[in-house]
Amino acid sequence: MSGPIVVINPNSNQAVTDGLDRALAPFRLDGGPEIKCVTLAEGPFGVESQVHSDQVVLPLVNLLGQHPDASAFVIACYSDPGxxxxxxxSPVPVFGIQESGVLTALSRADRIGIVAISGASEKRHRLYMRRMGISDRIAGERALNITVDESARGSGTFARLQEIGNRLIEDGAEALVLGCAGMALHRAPLEAELGIPVIDPTQAAVTAALGAVLAKRF
Structure with a gap:
């Protein structure tokens, strides 16, 4: 039996972790590995700046050591800190949700759009996409300009997602990536509303982790 896939929320907001747990319910397969969502207690309430992203690196490394039975890890923060x-x-695969989400979207569309949590996130994301070598396939990135907590629990978040999603479609995006783990529960209704693929990056990363774990059985 494989050990759990451990999905780590690097911020200390338990509401975000709870949302991840609900969004990942369909990925808990009979006979498949357990999917365990955990919160980094030492993290900021929301990873919303480069400083926040950098400050969680060592706590994340230490947290990996607390799960020696894990079959894979997912870092559930869009900038893939650490x-x-x-x-x-890590002796087992580690997946980042930005990398996984973007690669999944690129398998569905030629040009993609990114929904950022705030304008402050965009440079961090842009540098990572340049590192990945896929900048010319990004139609655009637009920010909701809300907090991580609002993305998970804000009453006006979905309306804002619709607005930004439509603007990215006007920019030429044929698929969207939700640029924050807190947006997970909005994926399906937003896809239905916009009529193009909408990728939740945590689901994308867990899908990749499941593939890596299940492949070891054969």
């Missing part, structure tokens, strides 16, 4: 450090010490 992914290189975590991969350097």
């Amino acid at each position: 992914i290189d450090a975590c991969r350097s010490v």
Whole structure:
């Protein structure tokens, strides 16, 4: 039996972790690995700046060591904080949701749009996409300009997602990536509303983790 896929919320907001847990319910397969969502207690309430992203790196590395039975890890923050450090010490695969979400969207469309949590996030995301070598397939990135907590619990979040999604479609996006783990529960209704693929990056990363774990059985 495979150990759990451990999905780590690097911020300390339990509401975000609870939303991830609900969004990942369909991925808990009979006979498949457990999917365990955990919160990084040492993290900021929301990872909303480069400083926040950098400050969780060592706590994330330490948290990996607390789950020696894990079959894979998912870092559930869109800027993939600490992914290189975590991969350097983990004996099992480590997936980042930005990398996984973008790659999944690119398998569905030629040009994609990114829904950012805030304008402050855009440079961090842009640098990562340049590193991935896929900048020329990004139709645009637009920000909701809300907090991580509002993305998970805000009453006006869905209306704002619709507005930004339509603007990205006008920019030429043929698929969208939700650029924050807190948006997970909005994916399906937003896709139905906009009529194009909408990728929740945590679901994309867990799908990749499931594939890696299940492949080891054969």
